[in-house]
Amino acid sequence: xxxxxxxxxxxxxxxxxxxxxxxxxPVTLDCGHNCCGPCLHQRWQGLQDVLPCPVCxxxxxxxxxxxxxxxxxxxxxxxxxxxxxxxxxxQEEEALCAQHHQALALFCEEDLELLCAxxxxxxxxxxxxxxxxxxxxxQHREKLKSSLEPLRKQVEDAERGLATQVSKTRELRxxxxxxxxxLYFELEYFKRFLGKEHHAIESQVVRAMSAVDKKxxxxxxRWLYYGATLKSLLWEISxxxxxxxxxxxxxxxxxxxxxxxxxxxxxxxAYSFSLEEESFSPPTHYLGLQTIVRKFQANLxxxxxxxxxxxxxxxxxxxxxxxxxxxxxxxxxxxxxxxxHEAVLSAQGFEAGRxxxxxxxxxxxxxxxxxxxxxxxRDALAPSPSNGCWQFQRPTGTRLHxxxxxxxxxxxxxxxxxxxxxxxxxxxxxxxxxxxxxxxRLIPYFSAKRSPLPFAMTLVTQVC
Numbered sequence: 036x037x038x039x040x041x042x043x044x045x046x047x048x049x050x051x052x053x054x055x056x057x058x059x060x061p062v063t064l065d066c067g068h069n070c071c072g073p074c075l076h077q078r079w080q081g082l083q084d085v086l087p088c089p090v091c092x093x094x095x096x097x098x099x100x101x102x103x104x105x106x107x108x109x110x111x112x113x114x115x116x117x118x119x120x121x122x123x124x125x126q127e128e129e130a131l132c133a134q135h136h137q138a139l140a141l142f143c144e145e146d147l148e149l150l151c152a153x154x155x156x157x158x159x160x161x162x163x164x165x166x167x168x169x170x171x172x173x174q175h176r177e178k179l180k181s182s183l184e185p186l187r188k189q190v191e192d193a194e195r196g197l198a199t200q201v202s203k204t205r206e207l208r209x210x211x212x213x214x215x216x217x218l219y220f221e222l223e224y225f226k227r228f229l230g231k232e233h234h235a236i237e238s239q240v241v242r243a244m245s246a247v248d249k250k251x252x253x254x255x256x257r258w259l260y261y262g263a264t265l266k267s268l269l270w271e272i273s274x275x276x277x278x279x280x281x282x283x284x285x286x287x288x289x290x291x292x293x294x295x296x297x298x299x300x301x302x303x304x305a306y307s308f309s310l311e312e313e314s315f316s317p318p319t320h321y322l323g324l325q326t327i328v329r330k331f332q333a334n335l336x337x338x339x340x341x342x343x344x345x346x347x348x349x350x351x352x353x354x355x356x357x358x359x360x361x362x363x364x365x366x367x368x369x370x371x372x373x374x375x376h377e378a379v380l381s382a383q384g385f386e387a388g389r390x391x392x393x394x395x396x397x398x399x400x401x402x403x404x405x406x407x408x409x410x411x412x413r414d415a416l417a418p419s420p421s422n423g424c425w426q427f428q429r430p431t432g433t434r435l436h437x438x439x440x441x442x443x444x445x446x447x448x449x450x451x452x453x454x455x456x457x458x459x460x461x462x463x464x465x466x467x468x469x470x471x472x473x474x475x476r477l478i479p480y481f482s483a484k485r486s487p488l489p490f491a492m493t494l495v496t497q498v499c
Contacts, residue, residue: 049110052090053078053279058110063103066093072102078277080180089277130281142171142284149284172280179276186269189302193262196302200258204251208244215240257303324458327447331391335381335479335494340369341413342379354493355379357400357483375414378482384409386476391447393460394481396431398490403428403482404446406455408475418482420471426480427457427467443495450477 053074060072068090086095130139137151145163155165336352347356405426418424445458457466
């Protein structure tokens with residue numbers, strides 16, 4: 036090899052693979068390839084998590100490029116040598132029009148093709164927008180980069196969607212487990228009646244959990260495929276962004292056609308799952324209670340105007356908290372408020388029909404539930420049917436672990452028959468039944484004796 040050829044080869048090896056000119060402020064990537072520092076910065080501009088080498092597309096996770104002082108000194112010496120035909124010129128000579136053997140210097144924006152000057156003047160491209168090669172490459176590179184951020188956001192949305200589905204699946208499994216625990220408790224109470232039903236309910240729960248798992252698995256596969264598709268498209272565009280001008284524009288037509296055929300995928304739809312109602316054959320009185328609960332459930336709210344000043348009524352008027360320290364009454368108490376004991380009435384009343392309501396009781400104390408007339412005196416010390424109050428009273432909880440005590444009590448009023456019944460819904464057992472003749476409007480009544488322990492009542496709107 037003569038000296039001129041060796042010099043040309045040496046200068047070609049010291050050329051930047053991006054701009055094809057002699058290296059300026061050269062840097063070395065993790066993969067071992069070298070390029071101009073400014074060229075690399077320009078190619079990586081706008082890229083965040085995908086930083087490929089312009090030569091081998093090796094992923095540079097850190098984004099750090101180390102300056103190569105030895106190569107920098109070598110390129111400075113090469114610049115002092117006589118100029119030789121560089122790699123860019125040789126590539127431009129090689130990139131010739133197959134028909135006219137002229138340099139491909141133009142790009143047709145309508146047909147997305149590289150053209151020589153003679154092709155640009157020919158009739159097939161007459162009137163088409165023709166752009167110089169470097170300008171067209173810069174424009175298309177910017178278009179590609181502008182699509183990166185929306186794709187990144189889609190990838191993030193896909194990952195968040197997958198996380199949401201996993202969370203919903205976990206919550207649904209917990210609800211299934213909680214419901215199974217409740218069913219087990221009922222089955223223990225009625226085990227002499229439900230021996231055969233036990234296996235049926237267990238199978239039903241297993242089927243429900245299996246259905247949840249199958250749907251969750253299918254949904255997870257759809258979200259994973261959706262995320263993988265977006266990441267593949269993101270990688271494809273990022274790779275095109277760092278190609279040389281000729282390489283970018285040679286493949287831009289096929290990539291445009293491919294992306295036009297393959298539109299951005301739509302995110303999968305989230306799935307929903309509802310638990311099936313359990314079906315079994317419990318005792319006759321249990322079936323009667325279930326009918327009462329489902330058919331006569333009333334939506335009650337508390338009346339703050341009737342509340343004793345030691346009670347705290349929640350903003351939604353569903354809960355009453357009984358404080359253990361006596362609170363000083365307001366300057367002017369409402370005339371309908373209780374004054375002799377901690378009690379509160381419902382805002383709704385009944386003059387006929389059948390009605391059922393549920394109350395969650397938390398904490399340790401003595402509670403009272405029932406109904407009373409509107410004329411029931413608010414300063415009465417001993418509520419009883421004689422003064423217009425029908426109630427059932429019971430203590431619950433102990434000082435030990437009082438915060439863990441919780442029972443649900445159901446109250447059923449049959450106004451026309453003159454019957455009011457109380458049920459422990461936590462154990463599905465009957466507590467008490469009071470009978471009388473009702474003629475006045477009756478209002479649900481809630482009360483508790485003052486206690487040094489936390490205590491609260493909450494109305495339940497949904498059926499049990």
